[in-house]
Each structure stands twice: as structure tokens, then as C-alpha cells.
Amino acid sequence: MGLPLRKSKVTAPPPACPLTECMSLLRGAWAPNVIWYLSAGPRRFGELRHDIPRISARVLSARLRELEAKGVASRRVLATSPPSAEYALTELGHELVPAIKAIVEVGTRLKQHAKTRRKAPAK
Amino acid sequence: MGLPLRKSKVTAPPPACPLTECMSLLRGAWAPNVIWYLSAGPRRFGELRHDIPRISARVLSARLRELEAKGVASRRVLATSPPSAEYALTELGHELVPAIKAIVEVGTRLKQHAKTRRKAPAK
DNA sequence: CAGGATCCTAATCGATACTG
DNA sequence: CAGTATCGATTAGGATCCTG
Numbered sequence: 558m559g560l561p562l563r564k565s566k567v568t569a570p571p572p573a574c575p576l577t578e579c580m581s582l583l584r585g586a587w588a589p590n591v592i593w594y595l596s597a598g599p600r601r602f603g604e605l606r607h608d609i610p611r612i613s614a615r616v617l618s619a620r621l622r623e624l625e626a627k628g629v630a631s632r633r634v635l636a637t638s639p640p641s642a643e644y645a646l647t648e649l650g651h652e653l654v655p656a657i658k659a660i661v662e663v664g665t666r667l668k669q670h671a672k673t674r675r676k677a678p679a680k
Numbered sequence: 681m682g683l684p685l686r687k688s689k690v691t692a693p694p695p696a697c698p699l700t701e702c703m704s705l706l707r708g709a710w711a712p713n714v715i716w717y718l719s720a721g722p723r724r725f726g727e728l729r730h731d732i733p734r735i736s737a738r739v740l741s742a743r744l745r746e747l748e749a750k751g752v753a754s755r756r757v758l759a760t761s762p763p764s765a766e767y768a769l770t771e772l773g774h775e776l777v778p779a780i781k782a783i784v785e786v787g788t789r790l791k792q793h794a795k796t797r798r799k800a801p802a803k
Numbered sequence: 804c805a806g807g808a809t810c811c812t813a814a815t816c817g818a819t820a821c822t823g
Numbered sequence: 824c825a826g827t828a829t830c831g832a833t834t835a836g837g838a839t840c841c842t843g
Contacts (some may be wrong), residue, residue, distance in 0.1 A: 559762050559824055565731050566720035574734075579787025580712045580780070585835060589703045597689035602805055608688050611697075613837050618806050628790050628797070639682050639804045640843085649790050656782035657703070663775045664702025667751050670772065674751070682804055708815065725825055736817045741826060762824045763823085 582627050582653075587612050588620050589657050592646065595630060596654045599645040629653065705750050705776075710735050711743050712780050715769065718753060719777045722768035752776065 583589050587609065594600060594608040606617060621644055624630040629650040633643045646654075706712050710732065717723060717731040728740060744767055747753040752773035756766045769777075 560724070560758075560760060560764055562727055562730060563723070565717060565723075565727070567717055567731075574713070574732075575788065576713055576716055576780075576784055577709055579784040580706070581709070582787055582790070583703070583706070583783065586700055586704070587836085590697070590699055593699055594688060594690055600686070600688075601683070604685055604688070607685060608690075609697075611837090614806065615808090615838085616836055619835090621806095628793055634805090635683075637683060637804090641683055641804060642806090649786055649793065652786045653783060656779045656786070657699075659779040659782070660706065660776060661699055661702040663772055663779070664705055665698065667705070667772055670751055710816090734817085736819095737826070738818090738828085739816055742815090757825095760824090764824060765826085 582624075582629060583657075584623065585616070585620060587616055588624065591617070591620050591624065592629065592650065592653055593657060595644060595646045596651065599633075599643045601635075601641050601643050603641070605644070624650070705747075705752060706780075707746065708739070708743060710739055711747065714740070714743050714747065715752065715773065715776055716780060718767060718769045719774065722756075722766045724758075724764050724766050726764075728767070747773070 583592075590609050590612070591605060594605055600608070602617070602621075605621075606612065606614065609617070621630060621632070625632050625644075628647055631645050631647055633645070635641045635643055706715075713732050713735070714728060717728055723731070725740070725744075728744075729735065729737065732740070744753060744755070748755050748767075751770055754768050754770055756768070758764045758766055
């Protein structure tokens with residue numbers, strides 16, 4: 558007989574896994590980028606497209622609408638000609654930035670670490 | 681003529697968008713969950729399957745192999761009968777936990793905020 | 804310029820069956 | 824128990840065209 562299952566010591570997420578649900582506000586490969594480029598201040602649709610060259614208009618639009626619906630970002634239509642739209646992070650949206658920064662930080666060190674490890678295999 | 685494009689004030693990620701690359705270590709819907717449940721200590725394959733009921737063995741296996749390849753998690757085969765495998769976060773892997781926690785925190789408040797907003801539309 | 808509509812590709816995931 | 828293999832469903836994403 559094998560080992561008995563250990564109970565999880567983690568505060569279990571009972572109601573339909575809120576962890577998964579919460580993490581979904583960074584859904585897709587582009588949401589973090591959008592939040593990142595909005596973190597320095599309001600930005601227009603075209604500017605974001607320029608900031609993130611490989612994103613398509615369709616996906617950028619979709620992510621922005623999602624972020625807006627979730628309360629992470631806000632949309633403001635400017636009465637200019639031609640019309641433009643300006644997006645900004647909400648207060649809560651701004652609080653995501655440090656978390657993203659932390660993940661990027663770890664990711665960066667992880668890459669450096671990978672090289673070091675080839676010479677010093679076991680730590 | 682429309683507004684001139686503003687230059688991004690964000691430290692631009694020049695080398696092939698490291699932000700996207702780094703965020704990819706939380707790839708998929710399940711990586712955060714796996715990291716989360718490993719954060720309390722080493723855990724076996726079957727235990728993780730039990731922790732995250734809706735994950736399939738195929739995906740759990742794939743995510744674990746990815747996390748291991750990236751240096752976020754480590755794998756240890758136990759000489760038991762039947763054989764078992766134990767996974768654990770590496771030091772750098774542990775550093776992802778606060779970030780995930782922060783995101784979940786914001787996500788939780790975002791949900792509460794959504795309800796409040798229905799009564800007090802403009803803040 | 805903003806962004807919706809359509810079509811298509813690629814990645815992810817779940818279920819099931821099977822191996823060591 | 825710890826996986827791998829295969830299949831089919833779902834979904835993010837890109838490209839292009841088109842409208843206000």
C-alpha cells in the first residue's frame with residue numbers, strides 16, 4: 558500500500574476555486590502587458606497598439622473590454638477629431654502592477670539562474 | 681488630424697518582450713494553482729490531483745514538467761511501493777507565492793467592489 | 804482612429820485508456 | 824501510484840476587411 562494522502566495545509570479555496578478565478582484577470586498572454594503599459598498613466602488605443610507591436614487590434618480590444626468589465630481599467634472617449642479613446646488603470650488596477658513586477662523579477666532571475674546551473678548542477 | 685502619439689513612459693522591454701516571457705511561467709489556467717498548493721510544502725502527484733479536482737492528469741503532468749524545467753519546482757522520486765513522486769517549490773518558486781497572493785487579493789476586492797458599484801455607480 | 808465581424812490557426816484542457 | 828498517448832472540445836490569438 559502506498560503512502561496515505563496528506564491533507565493540504567493551504568487555506569483551501571472551497572467556493573469554486575477563487576484562485577483560478579482571480580488569476581483569470583490576467584487571462585491570456587497580453588493582459589499583463591496591457592496593465593503594464595497603462596501603469597505609467599492613461600493611454601489611447603493606438604498608443605497601446607504601438608507599445609505592444611505584436612498584439613492584434615481584435616485581442617487588444619477584447620482584453621481592454623474585459624479589464625474594464627472587471628474594474629481594472631476605465632475607458633474614456635475623447636471628443637477629438639478623429640475620435641479617440643483613452644484607457645487608464647483604476648485604483649485597484651494599479652495594485653496589480655507590483656505583483657506583475659514581482660513575477661517578472663523572479664522570471665528574470667530564473668533565466669539567469671538557468672545558465673549558472675549548467676556549471677553548478679546541484680545546489 | 682488626430683492627437684500625436686505619446687511615447688511610453690514605461691521602461692520599455694526591448695529584448696523580445698521579457699514581460700510576456702516572464703509571465704508565461706504562470707502559463708495556462710493551472711500553473712498558479714500548482715504553485716499555490718506546493719507553497720505549503722512538498723506534495724505528491726496524487727495529492728495535487730486531489731487538491732485541484734478539476735485538473736486532468738495530463739495537464740498536471742505537463743505543468744509540473746514545465747515548472748521543473750524553468751526551475752520553479754523540483755521533482756523527487758521516492759523509493760516506496762508503489763513508487764511515488766514528490767514535488768516541491770524551489771527557492772525562486774517560493775518567491776512567486778506573494779505575487780500570486782497579491783493578485784488574488786486584488787481579484788477578491790474587485791469582486792466585492794463590483795457589487796458595491798451597482799448602488800454607487802460613479803466613485 | 805477606434806473597434807466590431809469574419810475566418811482560420813495554434814495552444815490548452817478534459818476524458819479515457821494504457822504502461823511501468 | 825505516476826505518469827504517457829490519443830482524441831475531441833474549447834479558446835486565445837492573428838489577419839483581414841469594414842464601419843462610425
